[in-house]
Amino acid sequence: xxxxxxxxxxxxxxxxxxxxxxxxxxxxxxxxxxxxxxxxxxxxxxxxxxxxxxxxxxxxxxxxxxxxxxxxxxxxxxxxxxxxxxxxxxxxxxxxxxxxxxxxxxxxxxxxxxxxxxxxxxxxxxxxxxxxxxxxxxxxxxx
Numbered sequence: 732x733x734x735x736x737x738x739x740x741x742x743x744x745x746x747x748x749x750x751x752x753x754x755x756x757x758x759x760x761x762x763x764x765x766x767x768x769x770x771x772x773x774x775x776x777x778x779x780x781x782x783x784x785x786x787x788x789x790x791x792x793x794x795x796x797x798x799x800x801x802x803x804x805x806x807x808x809x810x811x812x813x814x815x816x817x818x819x820x821x822x823x824x825x826x827x828x829x830x831x832x833x834x835x836x837x838x839x840x841x842x843x844x845x846x847x848x849x850x851x852x853x854x855x856x857x858x859x860x861x862x863x864x865x866x867x868x869x870x871x872x873x874x
Contacts, residue, residue, distance in 0.1 A: 739800030
């Protein structure tokens with residue numbers, strides 16, 4: 732299971748990542764990624780150098796660390812299948828969360844082909860999407 736601090740939960744944050752982030756499609760999933768230019772998308776500096784909490788949703792998601800959200804629609808399958816796909820994706824992403832650049836937001840959208848995929852197939856698709864989206868990160872050479 733993903734730690735609560737690593738979950739993308741606000742619908743505004745999901746929408747922002749999907750609209751402004753980069754996208755990489757694979758046969759079983761689509762990954763949207765939005766990276767923070769300063770590594771901290773949730774805070775901004777005041778003129779005196781102190782950090783102030785960003786309260787506007789237009790500036791970016793309120794993130795300190797990397798966060799991930801999942802979209803598994805009814806097109807993937809019935810409730811049992813959707814939950815199985817969600818669990819597999821959470822497990823795959825949890826193992827790779829530490830190598831994401833600080834302040835990265837991801838939305839992982841499962842496609843109907845994910846219903847019959849194994850965890851290894853989902854992991855390969857996720858890894859390939861991340862390599863395409865984050866070529867300069869440490870991840871590019873890890874897997």
